[in-house]
Amino acid sequence: MTFGRRRRRPDDWSTSHARAHAALSDRLDGVLEPSEAGWLDEHLAGCVDCRRAAEAYDAQRLQLRAGRDHPPLPPRDLWARTAAAIEHESRFRDHRERAGGGIGRRPLAISSALVAALAVTVVVGTLISSQLSGGGGHATPNPSGVTTAAGSAGPTAQTAAPGATPIVVAQHVDYVKKGLDGRYQVTSLDVRSVCPESSDSCNTAAPTPAQEPGVQLTTKPQTVFGNRDRTQLIVVNEADQTQPASISVVPLPSSTPEASPPPSESAAPTSSAGASPTPSEPSATPAETSSATPSIAPTESGGSSGPPPSIPVTPSSTPGGPIEIAENVILVGQSAAYSPNGDWFAFTARPADGSAGPDIYVWKVGDSAARAVTNDHRSSFGSWLDEGTAIGSTVVETPGTNGQEPDRASVSFLIDPVTSKQVPLPQTGRTWLPSVDPSGQRAVYWTGSLRLKSDAPVFLPKAGRLVIGDWNPAGPAASDEPSSTPLSGDQAVERHETTIATGQLGDWDARWESTGRKLAVWIANADDPHVGVLSLYAVDPFDGRIDLKKPLLDGTPATAGFSISDGKLVWAEPAADGSGTGGRIFVLAWTDQGAGTVETVQDQVLVIR
Amino acid sequence: MVAALDNRIRLGGFGGGATMSGVWERDAAAGFVEELFAAHHGEIYAYLIRMLRDPELAADLTQDAFVKAYRNYDTLEKPENARAWLYQIAHRVALDHIRRQKIVRFLPWTGESRGAVPSAERLVMDSHLSADMQRALARIPERQRAALLLAELHDLTGLELAAALGVSHVAARALLTRARESLRQALAAERDAEALAESEADARAAANRPSRGAP
Numbered sequence: 001m002t003f004g005r006r007r008r009r010p011d012d013w014s015t016s017h018a019r020a021h022a023a024l025s026d027r028l029d030g031v032l033e034p035s036e037a038g039w040l041d042e043h044l045a046g047c048v049d050c051r052r053a054a055e056a057y058d059a060q061r062l063q064l065r066a067g068r069d070h071p072p073l074p075p076r077d078l079w080a081r082t083a084a085a086i087e088h089e090s091r092f093r094d095h096r097e098r099a100g101g102g103i104g105r106r107p108l109a110i111s112s113a114l115v116a117a118l119a120v121t122v123v124v125g126t127l128i129s130s131q132l133s134g135g136g137g138h139a140t141p142n143p144s145g146v147t148t149a150a151g152s153a154g155p156t157a158q159t160a161a162p163g164a165t166p167i168v169v170a171q172h173v174d175y176v177k178k179g180l181d182g183r184y185q186v187t188s189l190d191v192r193s194v195c196p197e198s199s200d201s202c203n204t205a206a207p208t209p210a211q212e213p214g215v216q217l218t219t220k221p222q223t224v225f226g227n228r229d230r231t232q233l234i235v236v237n238e239a240d241q242t243q244p245a246s247i248s249v250v251p252l253p254s255s256t257p258e259a260s261p262p263p264s265e266s267a268a269p270t271s272s273a274g275a276s277p278t279p280s281e282p283s284a285t286p287a288e289t290s291s292a293t294p295s296i297a298p299t300e301s302g303g304s305s306g307p308p309p310s311i312p313v314t315p316s317s318t319p320g321g322p323i324e325i326a327e328n329v330i331l332v333g334q335s336a337a338y339s340p341n342g343d344w345f346a347f348t349a350r351p352a353d354g355s356a357g358p359d360i361y362v363w364k365v366g367d368s369a370a371r372a373v374t375n376d377h378r379s380s381f382g383s384w385l386d387e388g389t390a391i392g393s394t395v396v397e398t399p400g401t402n403g404q405e406p407d408r409a410s411v412s413f414l415i416d417p418v419t420s421k422q423v424p425l426p427q428t429g430r431t432w433l434p435s436v437d438p439s440g441q442r443a444v445y446w447t448g449s450l451r452l453k454s455d456a457p458v459f460l461p462k463a464g465r466l467v468i469g470d471w472n473p474a475g476p477a478a479s480d481e482p483s484s485t486p487l488s489g490d491q492a493v494e495r496h497e498t499t500i501a502t503g504q505l506g507d508w509d510a511r512w513e514s515t516g517r518k519l520a521v522w523i524a525n526a527d528d529p530h531v532g533v534l535s536l537y538a539v540d541p542f543d544g545r546i547d548l549k550k551p552l553l554d555g556t557p558a559t560a561g562f563s564i565s566d567g568k569l570v571w572a573e574p575a576a577d578g579s580g581t582g583g584r585i586f587v588l589a590w591t592d593q594g595a596g597t598v599e600t601v602q603d604q605v606l607v608i609r
Numbered sequence: 610m611v612a613a614l615d616n617r618i619r620l621g622g623f624g625g626g627a628t629m630s631g632v633w634e635r636d637a638a639a640g641f642v643e644e645l646f647a648a649h650h651g652e653i654y655a656y657l658i659r660m661l662r663d664p665e666l667a668a669d670l671t672q673d674a675f676v677k678a679y680r681n682y683d684t685l686e687k688p689e690n691a692r693a694w695l696y697q698i699a700h701r702v703a704l705d706h707i708r709r710q711k712i713v714r715f716l717p718w719t720g721e722s723r724g725a726v727p728s729a730e731r732l733v734m735d736s737h738l739s740a741d742m743q744r745a746l747a748r749i750p751e752r753q754r755a756a757l758l759l760a761e762l763h764d765l766t767g768l769e770l771a772a773a774l775g776v777s778h779v780a781a782r783a784l785l786t787r788a789r790e791s792l793r794q795a796l797a798a799e800r801d802a803e804a805l806a807e808s809e810a811d812a813r814a815a816a817n818r819p820s821r822g823a824p
Contacts, residue, residue, distance in 0.1 A: 022786045025785055026786075029767065056797075064757065071655040072655050074668060075664075078668055079650070086639055087639075089676055089679055
């Protein structure tokens with residue numbers, strides 16, 4: 001090694017020993033000046049410590065250089081991964097140059113790879129603008145988020161150049177968007193094609209505003225769930241000065257999203273009231289007797305010029321109106337879900353007054369209220385195993401010694417939503433909140449200890465791992481006749497657990513595509529439970545393994561609450577102000593032919609899960 | 610990896626789409642980086658694994674380093690400096706990662722069961738450094754560790770080392786001097802810790818041994 005020629009001076013050193021150490025180092029590198037070498041020899045002759053240092057330097061050099069002969073070997077697929085990332089970068093750069101640098105909202109330094117997806121999204125997003133403003137001559141903004149984008153702060157408008165063949169996806173996306181009147185409107189979008197994820201651009205059809213469900217929410221919901229048939233929403237509201245915390249079911253007007261043609265200009269609704277173009281359900285009839293006042297109101301009952309009237313909840317007398325299925329409860333966790341066929345909805349909740357811990361509730365579609373199926377105040381819903389079987393987990397406490405906090409772990413059980421009968425699953429070991437795949441073979445769950453949240457009777461992970469593991473290990477099938485034999489041996493080995501994340505997680509949400517071919521996992525940030533990162537993984541259909549060398553989406557920022565269904569993943573990016581309401585909806589749609597992404601423009605949006 | 614952790618985002622793996630060759634033909638930078646990768650990816654990976662002691666992470670960051678090289682191709686003034694320039698990028702990637710490390714750590718998912726962190730045996734095997742040297746290197750400051758590794762194991766010249774570390778050659782010399790002394794002390798501490806552990810084990814064994822000879 002040869003350094004430049006800046007000669008060290010004797011007065012550079014605080015002590016002669018420090019000077020000797022520097023000279024020893026320079027001697028190893030072959031840059032010691034002859035005059036300094038003479039001084040060093042003299043010093044070493046009289047300094048035992050520095051002689052030992054010289055010997056140590058020589059020895060550690062030999063020890064280090066022994067590693068030269070056997071350098072570590074990089075993984076074989078490193079070039080493939082790097083080449084793919086560079087290709088993404090290349091396409092993004094091309095697009096950025098064409099767009100005049102108009103993207104700029106997402107720091108490139110974050111990622112080299114998703115930028116390709118962003119390139120696609122911006123192209124599609126701008127197509128929306130150009131189609132609606134230029135092609136249709138429809139100047140009036142309509143209530144959909146897409147149309148509003150046409151004249152607002154969307155990406156720089158441009159025309160997509162001919163390129164790759166678009167991928168036909170035919171997806172329908174519902175989300176909630178804050179309207180100009182301050183209400184939250186259920187908004188729909190038809191995505192018929194996307195540009196291939198690996199192409200620069202293509203002549204894809206723009207997403208089109210779909211037939212509006214015509215439902216507005218007068219207050220900002222905490223979260224919203226939609227059923228498979230798009231016939232109803234479950235709206236979760238937090239308590240405020242005007243209303244108690246509640247969970248309500250809001251029927252949606254009948255719709256036929258798959259068959260609906262793109263709306264013509266004249267058919268586009270222009271009223272912010274969002275009246276359904278084809279109302280097929282009778283208007284909700286306000287009842288006069290009720291003590292509850294839900295915060296939701298179908299727009300059929302409200303005019304465009306004033307706030308929609310409250311619709312008292314009398315479920316039995318207003319079959320077409322909203323139903324409050326739970327009041328004065330707070331939704332706990334992220335796992336609430338409809339059953340596979342959509343006949344049930346299960347969730348975890350606790351009393352809003354903090355008087356007790358969480359229990360599992362189920363609501364059968366058509367019933368007037370949800371029903372608690374546990375009453376130990378320490379149980380949480382994990383997922384549905386099948387249409388008639390839910391999986392829950394309960395916290396088991398072992399008293400701590402010497403006044404220490406109790407040790408808390410969890411065991412899981414099956415529960416029949418009809419009879420509330422529970423069947424313990426000791427053979428699954430220490431598992432909490434398992435999200436089981438549609439085949440019932442694998443699950444994402446927490447394994448480790450739990451803690452009690454300091455300011456509420458809610459359990460959170462303490463120490464352990466979020467893993468994917470076999471749900472049906474050796475032994476009787478968990479879904480048929482659960483074994484009463486506790487899991488023996490090493491759980492991580494027996495269940496082939498693979499760690500997704502470790503540490504003191506705040507919250508997470510793991511959901512499977514109904515085919516079991518994709519798994520999406522959202523994990524909350526440690527400092528803000530409303531915001532986290534979302535990843536999407538492909539599951540090998542043959543052996544159930546995950547090819548994590550090529551995650552489909554890896555750690556993209558997302559607000560709590562995403563939606564995954566066959567062929568699409570929908571999420572909201574965190575708003576710039578840090579609020580839990582997202583700033584933009586992203587749709588990643590895929591088929592066997594490839595994948596692409598579209599996005600809405602910036603707005604206050606909320607994914608319908 | 611989370612914002613607090615690591616906001617890397619990756620999208621891919623769906624198959625289909627354009628071929629790589631079409632990209633390379635129209636992109637000289639990509640071609641250059643491809644050559645650079647062929648020549649240096651092994652040593653860059655080796656440097657990162659020695660710095661970070663995590664094979665999967667080292668692979669990820671090697672990929673990042675070459676993507677950054679592609680992105681910043683224009684900043685390379687002289688092709689003959691490419692190696693040092695590449696090390697400089699890798700060094701910054703490594704330091705950036707170390708700075709971003711938070712409590713919650715996301716692990717690469719290989720589809721195979723494995724522990725939360727690589728085992729000591731795996732690290733020794735992967736880095737081909739002795740266990741006590743691994744531990745001692747981990748004890749010293751990152752910049753000093755980088756200087757030592759680049760000088761002793763990666764054979765960078767003085768000017769290359771200065772360029773890779775992003776400092777003057779005088780500062781690089783000073784950093785190496787401090788690094789050698791830090792490593793000497795860290796190795797001594799490792800030996801002391803090992804000796805203490807052995808003596809404690811001997812004491813325990815002696816205490817558990819049945820006494821003989823006394824009536």
